[in-house]
Amino acid sequence: MNTYKRMQALGRRPAAPALVRHIAVRRADGATLPSHPACAASDPQSCAHALVDARLNEALFRYERVIRDRFDAIEDVLRSLSPYQHDLDFAEKAQVMAEQRLGLRWPQSALEHAWVAGVDMKTLFAHATFEGVARCVASADFDQAAWRTALPLNVARWREFGYHTVDISPCADGRLQGLLPFVLRTVPDEAVLVKAYAGALFDIENDVADWAQRQVHQYASGVFGLDYLKVAVYHFSSSSPTQQGCAAHGSHDDVAITAAIERLYALRHAVAEQFGPDMAPQVVLIGVDTDLDAIRIHLPDISGRLHAQRFLDSAHLYRQTLGLPADVALGHIEQAVKSYAHDLGGLGAKGNESGMQGLAVAWLVANFSQIEYVLHHHAGRYAVIGHDEQFICVGDMVPRLHLRNQFYYAHLDTVEEGAADLDVGIRIFSGLNVRRGLPVPVLVHFQYSSAVPDSRARAVQRGQRIRAAIATRYAELCSRGLLQCCVAVSDRRGREPLAFVADDASVSPCMH
Template sequence: MLTRRRSHRDSLIWATAPTVHSRGRGRAPAPHTPAVQTFHRPEPVQGQESHPGHVHRITPPAHNGQPPLHPLTDKAANHRLQAYETAVKSSFDRILPLLRELTGLRREKGFIAKAQALAEQTLGIRLPEHLLEDAWIKGLDMSRLHAACLFETYCRMADGFFAHDPLKGHDTRAFNAFLQSCGFHLMDVTPCADGRLAHAISYVLRLPFGAVRRRSSAGALFDVEDTVSKWVEVEHARYRAGTPNTADAPTRYLKTVIYHFSSRHPSHEGCAAHGSDDTAAAGAGLERLLAFRQAVENGFCCGASVALLLMGLDTDTDALRIHVPDAQGHMDLQLSLDTGDIYHQTLSMTPEAARRYILEQVRRHAPAAPDEGMVKLIAQLVEHNLSQLDYVRRRHGGAYPDQGHAERFMGVGVGFEEIQLRNLTFFACLRTVEEGAADLDVGCRILGGLNHPHGRPIPVVIRFDYHGQVPGARERAITRCRQVDRAMTERFAPQVRDGLLHRLLVVRDCDTRAGLERVASSLDPTGQGGHR
């Protein structure tokens, strides 16, 4: 139906996730490529009256107390993703219980050895010994210990991610082929930096993270100049190296924005950068998309070489609101396709009938005749999202219990492809504090609100990835880490002085599968962080 929108431990972690192959698609679930077909309404069910606009549905019975699965749900993928999420988040959730146990041990003989043994057993990490010494006299600095546990757990999680590829996100061949068959050669996605969208690629859209460029930004307000530079880089590679395809291939660069809203608490749990006003969030996202296309057109006279897509994400349920563009790229903010509606309309259909229905609904929700390649891509995204809706239904009864923010730390800089889980990290993608000041302020306000009332600090990971094949790139990444750290300590001087903001500085060679390289930390014995 047409929807008019209202204004309103090391590898031990990975050992817990069983290796599951999904429905004969090999190691990684590759996108199904539906043929573009003429829609046929499913045959009436016997005993039901048929009339125009009526969608025939039979609610399947629940099985073992669980809600019925959608016919297009990838059960194997859901099982694998749940195992990964449970393993990672449980490791962070064990930090506070560990700290509580440490407080009861600090006066016991052999405290340091016992504390380290407990940390090894509980989190698979070792604590900085200088934070444990003299604890029987001075007591434990729980704020610093909390940050230390979180940083160590993060590094362990990240190193395991790069070593084992638990989400199989580096297997990009099938998706790249599918994307090009739709008429696009790169999908560049900007979700809001809000941690409730950090899982948008691997979970909500079910895409291999290695095939999608993700640059999060507060309010999904991406940097137009940076995106134009990336477009130039991609087009240059097509001309010179034929990567990902040759320049004469009739494909376009696809820029996508994902804003967000809350269906349960629309005026309080929406996007903070837009005052929880989803109309403003959608409008700002569309405005930024149009500015990107105009910039390419003004600078290179080829605006037709870019395509645009705007989507909204309900952070309570993970349902998508998709503004389907027509063949000219026009999108109507008041017209959207809701995957939650699609889920219920197709729940009792056969997979084939459901796919036909999805294709027809995508076409009907465009302001005018749409591009069939875009229809094909959006239909696949809708189908993928149906699996995620079942994921949330099975795990959380249809809506997340943490409807607001629950991020564990803030990620600052460039990188963080390993962060693919909801409400784990607030992103501030930046190269300098000055250019990312707004994102930093929002992130510190959110993390401060979560942690400061309980005496816990804001943990910040400052990270810059580099290309190891470029001479001097590692040294420049380290320098940038130190520069951002110095600027952050100046901008948030009161929090730093009171021990309410701690930083870990890391770099990584993104041309390899290597893990993180630690540069410095505010928890180091000198307490100087990245300063020299």
């Protein structure tokens, strides 16, 4: 079901699709929205900044359509199938329709007795959702080819700015899942680590381990003089600040920012204590307005402090430089970053002030394209500013799927530890799916390393343990077929992109 249909089903007032989607923007509850901070025009499409990459925006929009259509088609197909479920040739009809419109086959066991008891739509829905995820991962090279090479922030740019690794921890919120290619126009590759946590509260020990591994790798490769950059990404909602901010921090923006800053300081302290002050990674804080995808960049002052209220604002800079020729606009942004650094008394960048300033300019300019993407393709603000995910992902994040609101993510090692996050996810899907009679698809996914003996088997066992614990915790939903859970594993080195794990080769790998 697409966003428009889903909002209608939820009784909300959606932004109109297709031809009229760019007209007035009102929030779902009818409240008047604040004026757009980047574009003052009544028609968002009339804003066109000289530094925006319009071709890249078109490529990203095609990718968004491909991915969303893959999931939107599922409900349409199931609705089309419904009138035929008592026909003698239903199974055959259903398979043909699935192959033609969804590119998959249903598990035969789910179709065989349809003529007696009716078809189990919940199982078919979950099966198609999981297959859709697998297809997105398997065809990522093809789906993403048009924009991957056109993204402006890549390994060469990191080196130019003085970094060998950029380690980014956004909040696990589904609205930040397009962070790299969309919001930051950054190539998702081996130089960029992304580790999402609720509230951007990343794991210090894991980060120290990643930092150490990357440093060793640099020395082993004979590369010196490049540094490790850690970025925490918080988020907020400019049009519904107390309702649609970061759930992990109760939609209190100040709390979210302070918590992220404290985590960055803690990482720096941990590395400095163990390996010496000169070794501590550089840190940057970024905020994302998830209604517009505009960013704030907070750079450290000369003493290394990050300031909650002192930041570079991409929406503000977009508006200031709209209508200027590209070179003049770029000069203005460079000057704005210089003045910001000057006001901070210089940057805490370990002597690499020009590199950090260069990175800030690059991310600000890159984000102009995303601001315009949302202006042109989503009427300036997303129609659904809150949750609108397709499935819940538990364990490790699904790799190679880069799009806003595709899944609710619960990072966990055991259900006991991650129970609070998972309960929030189930609650969200009770509104999105269960109330319409559709199940909550839960994908339990763990990564393994093919370089480590038996790593895959351990990942499988872990997934199966988590699945059993989920079945116990949400027994009532499971017994009604309203929670469908599936285990998958993938190789960190990419040799196995995403494989479902079957308990028994004769049945579908998914259970309820």
